Amino acid sequence: MTRVLLIRRDNIGDLILTTPLIEALAAQPGWRVDVLVNSYNEAILDGNPDVARVYRYKKLHHRDTGESAWQVIAERIRTVLAIRRARYDIAVVAKEAWDKRPLQWATLARAKRIVALCDHGRPGHPRITDLVTAPEFGSEHLVERLHRLLAPLGIVVPPGPLRLFADEAQVAGMRARYGLDGAVPVYALQLSARKLKQRWPVERFAELATRIAAAGPCKLVLLWSPGAADDPRHPGDDDKAAQLVAACPGLPLVPVRTTSLAELKAAMQLCDQVITADGGAMHVAAGLGKPVVALFGNSNAAAWAPWGVPHEILQTEARDVNTLGAETVFAAHRRLLERSPGD
Template sequence: MKILVIRRDNIGDLVCTTPLISALRRHWPDARIEALVNSYNAPVLAGNPDLDAVHAYRKAKHREAGASKVAIWMETLGLIIRLRKTRFDLIVVATPGPQPGAVKFARWIGARTILAHSAADSDGGHESERVMRLLHPLGIDKTPGPLTLHADPALARAVTLPPAPIPDAPVIGLHISARKPSQRWPVERFADLAHALHRRDGSRFLLFWSPGDEDHPQHPGDDRKAERLLESCIDLPFIACRTHRLEELIAGLSRCDRVICSDGGAMHVAAGLGKPIVCFFGNSGPERWHPWGVPYEVLQPASLDVVDISVDDAMAACRRLEQRLTSDQTRR
C-alpha cells in the first residue's frame, strides 16, 4: 500500500493534519506513507515517525529575491513526474473544503483512489476533526489523536535558558507576533504580564517573534517590537530567541514549560510539542483553531480585537491554566 498525503498551506494547518497521518499509520502499519507539502511548512514533519518520506515544493510567492518563477515551476514539474512514477494507491488531499489546486496536484501525480473534501463535508469542529473526516470512507472514524511534532535535538540543546532565580522557576515562552492586526497584543502588556508572573513565582522567559523589519514588503517582522520588549524587561531573566527558520522556532518552544501567544502557527507548534498554552484570539474562531490535545485557556474579547484583553485578564487565564495542570497531576 502506497499512500500520499497532500497539505500545501500554512504551518498551523499542517500541524493539525498530523493526527490524520498517525491514523493512517495505525490503520496500515506496513504501508509506505509519504507527504507532499511546501518548503514553508515542511519542517513541521521533520522526524515524524509515521512518514517514510516528505516531499516539498517551493511556491512562487516563497521564492528568494531574484529567483525565477519559471525555474520554480520546472522544479515542481520534475517533482510531480518523480511522484507519478511511484504509482500511489491512495492520495489524501488533507485540506477541508474544496481545493481545486491541490486536487489538480493529486490528479497529475495519479492514484487508484483520491480522497478530497467537498464543500458540504468540511463544516464544524476543530481543524483536526474536519481533516479526519476524509478517512471515514476508509473505515477510519475516530477522534483525532494528539498532534505530532519533533524538535531537532541539537537545535534544542543550543537554546540558552535564562537563569532560574528560584528552584524550578518555570520557563514561559512569549510569542508576540501575529499575521492579523486584530491578533496583536500590545508589547507594553507583554512586559507588564512578564513582570507580574515573575513577581508571583520567579518565572523566566524566552521571547519569540517573526524576525525582520515591519516595513519589509514580503515578510514584515517584529524586530522593533521585540527590542522594545527586551528594553522593558531588562530587569527580568529574559532571553530573546531570534528564529530565522521554522526549525529554530520549534526547538526554542520545545524548551518552554508554558507558552503565551496569539492564535497562529506558533500556537499550533507549541501544541504539537505538548505545551500548555494561554492564547489570544481576535477575529478568528477558537472552535476551529484552539490548541488541540493540550491544556489551554482562550481569551477572546467581544470586540474580536485582542487589544481589549487586559493584563489582569491574561493573569487570570494563567492562574486557571496552572490550576488545571495541578488538578491533572493530582488525578494522575
C-alpha cells in the same frame, strides 16, 4: 503495499493540525504515507516517523534571494514527475474543503482514488472518487474535520494528539546558550501574529511580563517572527521585540530570535507554558505538548483551538485582542498553572 499521497500545501498551523490524520493513515498495516507540502511549512515534518517521503512545493513569492522563477518552476516539474512515477493508490486532499490547486496535484499523481472534503450541500468534482461531506466549517475542530477523510478508507479511530518533534541537539544548544536549565519555570511570550486583530500591544506584553516576574522566580522567553515589518515575503517583528526588551529593564526576559521553524521548535521545547496569539506558533506549542494561553481575535476558536493540550482561550465579544487587558491574560496564565496536565 498501499501507497498514499497526502496533500497539505497550506500554512504552518494547517499542517500541524493534519499530523493526527497522517498518523492514522501510517498506522494501517502495509500502508506508506508520503506528503506534499510547501517550502514554508516543510520543517514541521522533520523527524516525523509517520512520513516516508516529503515532496516540497515552493510558491513563487517564497523563492530564495537570487533564485529565479524559472528555477522554482523547474523544481516543480521535477516534483510532478517524481509523484507520477510513484503510482499512488490513494491521494488525500487534506484541506477543510477541496479546492482546485490541491486537486490538481492529486490529479497529477494519477491516484486510483482521490479523497476530499466539502461542506454539506456543496458540489464535488468529477475527479474526486470519495467525497466526504461535513458540517459547515467552524462547527467542529479542524482536527476532527480532517479525520472524516478516513471514513471512505474504512479506518475508524479517534484523532490522536498532534505530532511535532524538536531536534534534541538544537534543544540542548539553546538550553546552554540561554541558560534555560530548568532551575526555575520557563514561560514563553510569543508576540507575533499575522492578523491585525490578533496583535497584542507591546505595552501590555510588558505589563504581563512584570506581573509574571513578580509572582515568583521564572524566566520569560521572548519569541517572535524575525525580520523587518516591511519584508514582502515574511514580515517580521524585530522592532516590536526590541521595544518590549527596552520596556522590561531588570526583568528575567530572554529574547530568542529564531530564524527557522527548527529553532522555534527547539526554543518552545524548553518552555513550561506558552502565551501567544492564535496562529502557527500556537499550534507549534500544542504540537510539542505545551500548555497554551491563547489570545484569539477574529478567528474561530472552535475550529482552531490548541489541540490536545491544557489551554486557556481568551476572546472578547469585540473579537479583537486589543480589548484584552494584561490582568486578564495574567489570570489565565495562573489558572493554567494550577490545572493538572489531564484537565
